[in-house]
Amino acid sequence: MRKIEIDDEVFAYLQRRSEPLVDTPNDVLRRELLGEGKTDSSAGSERGLGGLMFIIEAGLAAPGDQLMHHQPRRRRTHEATITADGWVELPDGRVFAQPSPALKAQTGSDINGWGQYTHVPSGRKLQELREEARGAQS
Template sequence: MPKRSIEIDDEVFAYLQSRSEPLVDTPNDVLRRLLLGSAGRLPAVTAERRPGDLMPFIKAGVLKAGDKLIHVQPRRGLTHEATVTADGWLEIEDGRAFSKPSPALKAQTGVDINGYGKYVLKEDPGVRLQDLREQLRGGA
């Protein structure tokens, strides 16, 4: 497929960066996803993404695709939600997907934060993602 060059301004580039998985997506990947969606991808271009960090949780049966994780910010009156995908990624409210919990939570809160320590199961808010990770390691 021939390559074309386009010029975009800083604001558009910043938007593309905000919708990308760092060190994974190119600006073209983001544009393709935003403009064509999954149905518009050509078979030759569609490649399965690598499994996310939550895949071992899914394989062990402690999480499943569709499970919801939340982080509550009571002083700000905000609750952030992320959905576990079948390939072990987290998809946040705006549709972006992240292979790791901490970058997903940073995208939601705007600050570096430990996703394992702060995300809890929506169905059982007493269980942190960190608790499940320790369970997998044999610590619980």
């Protein structure tokens, strides 16, 4: 990962567009610059396609499939659902374009959702499905 320096005005802009305790500055930049949409259910029909859409299109996951992350030391299990447009929906109804912000919302910690969420139907990590789908695109 590369590091960049930003001035106070740009940082304030990022803070105004972030969801507290969920978004990192990188999450906001990805939405603003790459058009990944909003991170909550207020996005509605304008939200665009989520980060899991290419995995659905590759036939490796389907809308309605469950995702799971287990924290054994905390004795907690977090569940989510893949939406028809490739977003990650939490049980409380919030939706996220990418798995990492979704899992961060559940755990309260920065965490790699691609590497930690398990796709329940296949028993595989999302990272594995992503790599397979990218390989199929080549």
